[in-house]
Amino acid sequence: MSDRVENLRRANRRLALRLGFLALLAVGFGFALVPIYDVLCRVAGINGKTVQAAAEVADNTQVDDSRSITVQFMGTPMSNSPLEFEPVQTRMEVHPGQLAHASYRVRNPTDRVFVGQAIPSVTPGEAARHFQKIVCFCFERQEFQPGEVRELPVTFVISPDLSDKVVAVTLSYAFFQAPDDSTKG
């Protein structure tokens, strides 16, 4: 009888420890979701995340003259950023494959040096990976002297692979104060 009790006690402890281990694994899974999410968004090109590096300019890009896409520009200074930040032109028409230039105007109205980072986002999400930036001020942090006014350039190509169902694309930047300790976003 007491043998049975002892066996049961041991079996209980073993199962409980296994389940506790499972809970620990689940904590690990929770943290693993961070890189999994990042990779999924990048690979599938969802969530409006654009490639944060200069795209190679293809030598023989075919410009698709048969259709044109409306590109709209937005700029938002975030609440922790005192900048005045807006697009110089709010919209333009481009053909897929055509090299296009746009710019944003920034003024630092404060009397302090401001270091900021612009985070781009493209809507609709499926257009994000076809929106290839060749030059962008969002690739690195920007430093503004007190009272400085500057124009920030963006050069981009919309890949001809973009589905012809998409007729308009919005490029939006949120300007943040750069975190003290981070490298470029």
Add this chain to the structure above:
Amino acid sequence: MSTAETHAHEGHHHDQPTGLARWLFTTNHKEIGTMYLIFAFAMLFIGGGMILLVRAELFQPGLQIMQPEFYNQLITLHGLIMVFGVAMPAATGLANWMLPMMLGAPDMALPRLNNWGFWILPPAATLLVTPFFLGLAGIGTGAVDAGWTMYAPLSVQTGWGMDFAIFAVHMLGMSSILAAINVIVTIVNMRAPGMTMMKMPLFAWGFLMTAILLILIMPVLAGGVTMILTDRHFGTHFFDAAGGGDPVLWQHIFWFMGHPEVYVLLLPIAGAIPHVLQAFSRKPTYGYKAQVYGMWAITVLSVVVWAHHMFTSGMPTTAQLYFMYSTMLISLPLAVLFFCWIATVWKGSLSFETPMLFALGFIILFGWGGLTGLVLADAAADPQYHNAYFLVAHFHYALYPTTILGVMAAVYYWLPKWTGHMYDEKLGKLHFWLAIIGFNMTFIPQFFVGLAGMPRRIPDYALQFAEWNMLSSIGAFILGASHLVFLYVVIKCVRGGAKAEAKSWEGADGLEWTVPSPAPLHTFDTQPVVK
């Protein structure tokens, strides 16, 4: 719980601590179950009192009795308290009381863990509400006010009530995980000889599913709130776009926990209801196997549908379609459970004692919650209703019938077993009708104002919604009052009443009805054999 019977059992003849020490150190499943239920009921009054303040503010348009910052604290605490402080402890209390008796086990498998699991709760609840009362006294910024979903970036930026909430969620999560481990070990190892898994009571099946889900999802939430904590204080950027993070990631982490959580709350009740239906229909439960497989299907599907809470977060169309169809798919096994419940009642010799009324009320109102859920699961319709009161009404129809009506059905059903007395049937029925009338009066108007476009989470509203909101507030106070009736019924039942038989209900079936009422402190020291 007389000690006379305790001493009759050889081997349990140890000194019984008295007073506070008895409750602090107890490892007895019945005493711990009682503590869980009392804790849940006390929290129901705190979380309910908070939302009654909210309904008082919404009684008329305009700001009368509070500022929006205070309103935000109230709705946030209401959500967190009701889910983690009321619904889960109440279900765990039922499991503690009933599982060993229904399985023919002498106690839970890990009694000491059981004690820890409970005693983590009161400090956690204190931690959660302390900044609220400090705020009232003018100290600090008040309680967590980012909504119970704690969406980033708001939760990263808000006051230090959030830090209290983060640690409270850690502790509440740990408590649920300990309880879940205990339940699984008890069910797997402690069943009476002869009770195979497919002879196990449905309540045990329901809670087994819940326990499995809890072990998988609560750690993910704990990890998520830890990320918010490090974002707030230790310079990480999990949810900070400026540092390369993404606030939408929080929504995925939260709802990966948050959606299965709905089924965590439902499944123990979906397991308990068939016992009540069968007793008062006087015929065996219909489709036992179908119900078990249905619960399995719900459990598996529940972890792959979470993003239907996020249709308005800017998902690609293909993802919306996937989450829409998988969400609609989950209504199929739920429908199986519904049909089994209805078929159990079908052509039975029905009688309508209070537990039966609550069980039927649960089925009907939860059905409405499910049907309105199908409307919201439609990715094309959801954006219109998502931030409107329609959604508030929907999830209250899903959660109130399960976590309150369902729990009440179970409590009234087993109350004679716990106290040894029959409760006052008249007052029980009064409680039921007050609750049903109050609940529907509160939430039916919210469907209407939601369809008309009244946004949720805002302490003020347009004049056109005034009448419905007034009605809704009156309903809420009736609903609140119904729980005072319940409190009185329980106290009266504990103090006296007609003597309950071992088998308190004519149609009741199961091992728990083979032990005397009130159930002695120790039952099934020698396990019964199930044929």
